[in-house]
Amino acid sequence: MTQHTTRRECMNLTEIYGNNVFNDQVMRQTLPKEIYKSLRQTIEEGLPLDPQVAEVVASVMKDWAIDKGATHFTHWFQPLTGITAEKHDSFISPTPDGRVILEFSGKELIKGEPDASSFPSGGLRATFEARGYTAWDYTSPAFVKDGTLYIPTAFASYTGEALDKKTPLLRSMDALNRQALRVLRALGNKTVKRVTTTVGPEQEYFLIDKKLFDERQDLILTGRTLFGAKPPKGQELEDHYFGQIKDRVAAFMADVDTELWKLGVAAKTEHNEVAPSQHELAPIFSTTNIATDHNQLTMETMRKVALRHGLVCLLHEKPFAGINGSGKHNNWSMGTNEGQNLLDPGKDPHQNAQFLLFLSAVIKAVDEYAEILRMSAASPGNDHRLGANEAPPAIISIFLGEQLTDILTQIEAGGATKSKSGGTMNLGATALPSWAKDSTDRNRTSPFAFTGNKFEFRMVGSMQSIAQANFTLNTIVAESLSLFADRLEKAADVQKESASIVLEVIRKNKRVIFNGNNYSEDWVVEAKKRGLPNIGNMVDAIAAITAEKNVAVMGKHGVLSPVEMESRAEIQYEIYIKTINIEALTMVEMAKRRILPAVLNYKGDLASSITAIMAVDGNTEVETALFAQISQLVRSFSNNLTALEEAVKTAAHLHGDAKKQAEAYRDLVFKAMAELRKDADMLETMVDEDYWPMPTYAKLLFNL
Structure with missing residues (x-):
């Protein structure tokens, strides 16, 4: 295996950080002074x-990119x-x-002019309507990677509709900026020129050995294991969390850090x-559009670097079923x-x-637009995770903590006079x-x-891309702020009106505040x-997109x-x-092609063993019982396999109504998949390991 950078090798981080990025420092050094000044003004103030x-x-x-070895641009x-394109x-x-x-x-x-007909458009573009446009996002720095100059862009159709995740994100940032500035101006702040949202997305992931991955068709084609019995040990001992990082993983992490730092991605923890x-x-943290670009780069880099390390x-x-799934905690602020x-x-x-007013805007937004916020995190993969006693449930609620909850309680009771402190540890x-x-x-x-x-x-x-979650957050908070600004701009006494808004939000929207155990059945x-919505799956969540x-x-x-x-509803x-x-x-x-032949081979060999043993001493009680159990499971497995095939045929024939077809895949196909898996996972625990046609969970999860 090729040797790669580790933290033990000498590295001047300050020199490599952002080395492949056309960032502000590079622009200041290379652009004519007036050009640089104009571009900075465009970026900072949103000017044309x-x-x-x-x-x-x-x-x-x-010229800068060529000096970095670039021969192409994209x-x-x-x-x-x-994903990206x-x-x-x-x-x-x-x-x-x-x-x-x-x-x-x-x-x-x-x-740029990429073909717009081969990307998802939800009916916005027909196959023969191919022209699309990419537009430079000059607020996100260009960078050089693998001999190519990468220019972050938005993607739209010939008729101007957004065909991407970046365009609505940038629009939402402008929307929140407009409404936040209105509120700040009404409160007397005349100096702020721009309000931006910032994000720090925590990225969870699994690492497995490439050789074992290559033996799992389900991982190759779907990204998850469709079969797999629970191993003797999972996460019960809680010994992996924050545990010592294995050498092979540490080398991977060091390599990822180096690649990301060169691209200006501030990988920290x-x-x-x-x-x-x-x-x-x-x-x-970085501004939301840059954080979105950087998170896409992070995912791409991790996948690429992992292969270098086998x-x-x-x-x-x-x-993997039965153990924690992976999320992306989206830390958002203004x-x-x-x-x-x-x-x-x-x-x-x-x-x-001022803080209480902006806090109230978020509370109001999350309560009143919970369904569309839930949709922003919906995906087929996330259906396995949300509400599964490992991740947040499918119910949207807000945790504020003792101090802020106490302050809001005081305000509702007549006025806040104190703030709880944490004391000394x-x-x-x-x-x-x-x-x-x-x-x-x-x-x-x-x-x-x-x-x-x-x-x-x-x-x-x-x-998931974090773009949808953040343009949804930006937009619904912008709506709260716009309603606040409408009132503040007309108020004779702005401070009094601000206090009145906060009080109204507490009384109307406090139902969304919950500081307890969100995993409990009581919640x-x-x-x-x-009256809080509990939307348990992606298909039900999609309806929020087209809600009036x-x-x-x-x-x-x-x-x-x-x-x-x-x-977008059609695309989802x-x-x-x-x-x-x-x-x-x-x-x-x-x-x-794999499980049935393997089980039948084992069953055949087991039958031969029974015959051979009977010829010697005739005591085949254990073997016969095992044979009977396997035979029963194989029959059930075969029947459930047929049922799954029929369910797929039924759902596939419902084309023409996307919602009904999606419901059929959820209610018929997904259910049939679960039944088939039960039999297979039970057979895995009974069939000789040498016969089983794919690596087990124990090998996949404990082999680094």
Whole structure:
């Protein structure tokens, strides 16, 4: 195996960090002063891009990229597949004398024209309507990777509809900025020029040996194990979480860090997660669109680097049954260009009127738009995880902690006069330091938890783009802020009106606040009493996309038009249908071509053994009982295999109505898959290991 960088080798991190990024430092050093100033103003204030500026930037960017070894450029975009897309063009331009020169124009920087007919469009584009456009997102730095200049872009159809996840994200950031500025202006803050949302997405993943991966058709085709009995040991001992990182994994992590740092991704924290072979990487916060780009780069880099180490990185939300799945905790906040975090309570939050107003905007948004927020984290993979006593349940609620909950209770009772403090932590040993405790505990069971100066949206799946969750959050909070601003701008007494808004939100929306154990059955009952939605699967969640109030709020703030919303509902149904269909067909093939032959071979050899033993002493009680059990299971397995095939046929014939077909795949196919798996997993525990046709969970999870 090729030797790769480890932390033990000398490395000047300050030199390699961002080395392959056309970042602000590079622009300041390479662009003419006036061009740099104009571009910075465009980025920071959201002003239109001057074409002449783009022309100069393109020329300088090309020279910089060529110096980094780039021969090609690509408009890197994020279609509705959930992954990224790219088309590479070289810098060469032929000359009349048979030579080439290297060119890259402002037009090529600003706009590209990929085929828009082969990406999901939900009916926005017919097959013959192929023209699409990519548009340079100049707020996200370009970078060089593998000999190509990558230019982050948005992707739209010839008729202007968004065909990607970045366009609505950028629109939502503008929407929140507009409404937040209105609120700040009404409160008397006249100096802030821009409000942005920031995100730090924690990325969970599994690592398994590549050789074992290659023996699992289900992992290759679907990203998760469709069969697999529970191993003798799982995560019961809780010894993997934050445990010592194995050398092979540590080498992988070091390699990933190096690659990400070169691309300007601030990979910060890494550790073992709860399940065996599960790990996590967390970055430092950045603005939401850059964080989204960086998270896509993180996933791509982890997959690529894993292969160098003879490993495979699994990003599926539930690659293994019976142990923890993987999520992507989306830490979200709002900040100003002056460096102020609008969700920072300060020392005395009960006196911080601005904080309480912005906090109320989030509470109102999450309560009143819970269904569309739940949809933003829906995926076929996440259906295995949400509510499975390992991740947040499918019920949206907010954890605020003791301090903030107490303040809101005081306000509702007549006025807040104090803020609870955490006091001092003293562990009772002179060798250990004392420190000021946090004002509240953390809640790892809450789907939307306040964690000091941000909210942690824990429902997002590990394989998902964070774009949808964040453009949804941005938009619904922008809506709350717009309603607040309407009132504040007309108020004779702004402070009094602000206090009145906070009080109204507490009284109307406090039902969404819950600080207890979200995994408990008692909470499910209580949430129902409060009228909170409990949407248990992706198919049911999709309905939120086309619900009237959600279409209205997205349209009001210019994030997604009604036709764009309708198309996304169709795409989500298609994703569910195709995913379950692929999984079902994979199960059928594995059952027919691998599991059944293996079991029948074992059964045949067992029958021969019984015959041989009978010839010697005639005592075949144990063998005969085992043979009978296996025979019964094989019959059941064969019957359930037929039932699955019939369920797939039934669901497949329902094309024409995406919603009904998705429901059929959920209610018929997915259920039949579960029945088939039960038999297979039981057979795995009974058949000789030498006969079983694929690596078991014990090998997959404990072989690094």
